[in-house]
Amino acid sequence: MPTAPVIAASSELRSAIAAARAAGKRIGVVPTMGALHEGHLSLVEACCAECGITVVTIFVNPTQFGPGEDYQRYPRTMERDLKLLSQYPVDLVFAPAVEAMYPPGSDTHVEVGIGQSWEGQHRAGHFRGVATIVLKLFNLVTPDVAFFGQKDYQQTLVVRHLVRDLDLPVEIRVCPTVREADGLAMSSRNAYLSTADRQRARILSQSLRVAEQLFAAGERRTAVIEKQMQELLASEPNISVQYAIVAHPQTLGLLHEIGEEGAVALVAAKVGTTRLIDNTLLGRPID
Numbered sequence: 479m480p481t482a483p484v485i486a487a488s489s490e491l492r493s494a495i496a497a498a499r500a501a502g503k504r505i506g507v508v509p510t511m512g513a514l515h516e517g518h519l520s521l522v523e524a525c526c527a528e529c530g531i532t533v534v535t536i537f538v539n540p541t542q543f544g545p546g547e548d549y550q551r552y553p554r555t556m557e558r559d560l561k562l563l564s565q566y567p568v569d570l571v572f573a574p575a576v577e578a579m580y581p582p583g584s585d586t587h588v589e590v591g592i593g594q595s596w597e598g599q600h601r602a603g604h605f606r607g608v609a610t611i612v613l614k615l616f617n618l619v620t621p622d623v624a625f626f627g628q629k630d631y632q633q634t635l636v637v638r639h640l641v642r643d644l645d646l647p648v649e650i651r652v653c654p655t656v657r658e659a660d661g662l663a664m665s666s667r668n669a670y671l672s673t674a675d676r677q678r679a680r681i682l683s684q685s686l687r688v689a690e691q692l693f694a695a696g697e698r699r700t701a702v703i704e705k706q707m708q709e710l711l712a713s714e715p716n717i718s719v720q721y722a723i724v725a726h727p728q729t730l731g732l733l734h735e736i737g738e739e740g741a742v743a744l745v746a747a748k749v750g751t752t753r754l755i756d757n758t759l760l761g762r763p764i765d
């Protein structure tokens with residue numbers, strides 16, 4: 479397939495969108511930071527299947543990185559990304575410059591309450607940056623539907639709350655986490671892992687399999703599930719666990735017992751210098 483046109487200017491994006499809208503097309507967006515892998519591409523595929531116009535955004539958003547995080551070294555692989563996207567009928571790639579998205583004087587941010595816990599505790603300001611850029615992209619692309627990955631579970635809740643609380647006319651779709659053959663959730667940050675750390679990183683998804691197995695065997699006490707997850711993670715001394723918990727799937731509050739609504743097991747750990755997250759749902763489908 480031909481490579482989709484890459485647009486950097488908001489004005490150009492708006493005219494392309496206006497033309498699509500006038501033609502009665504359903505507009506879908508897949509927001510990404512580039513360094514694309516099969517996880518991103520599964521969202522692109524879902525978007526192309528559902529929408530008449532698929533817009534992929536590629537923007538390494540500086541405001542969602544904290545001081546000392548990997549903003550500078552985050553992989554930027556535009557040429558390769560475009561080649562990967564050319565396998566799909568993507569209509570537009572929107573790849574703005576940082577200065578265009580945050581001109582001098584920008585001082586408006588969106589703070590979403592559900593972003594305060596877990597990732598929010600370990601990455602202060604992260605979800606403020608995410609919510610702000612997602613709102614900006616929604617305002618520019620005016621999508622009917624937007625696609626996100628379950629891989630970033632708390633982010634999906636932040637986006638859903640943003641849409642609900644600010645009355646945004648966008649449907650949110652969440653697609654399953656795409657994994658490597660050994661279970662590691664695909665992530666652009668996996669590229670940072672040394673060979674030894676890549677092996678160690680498998681323990682994150684293994685701890686989630688433990689949670690799933692216990693749940694499938696009838697265990698509903700979160701303390702029991704968390705203990706087993708944490709014991710497995712502790713068996714790998716070269717990683718530093720930030721949290722490994724079982725929480726309410728919508729509020730992310732801690733639970734004593736898993737009830738009708740199911741739960742989400744969430745894990746975050748540093749493997750070498752690379753911070754990885756993963757999750758699995760217990761007793762409920764992705765919605």
Ligand code: AMP
Nearest residue numbers: 510511512517626627629630655656664
């Ligand atoms: P990122 O480029 O990391 O900001 O991710 C862009 C989108 O791709 C987000 O909605 C992520 O949740 C999603 N994503 C990242 N990794 C995966 C994966 N392994 N499986 C499914 N979706 C993913």
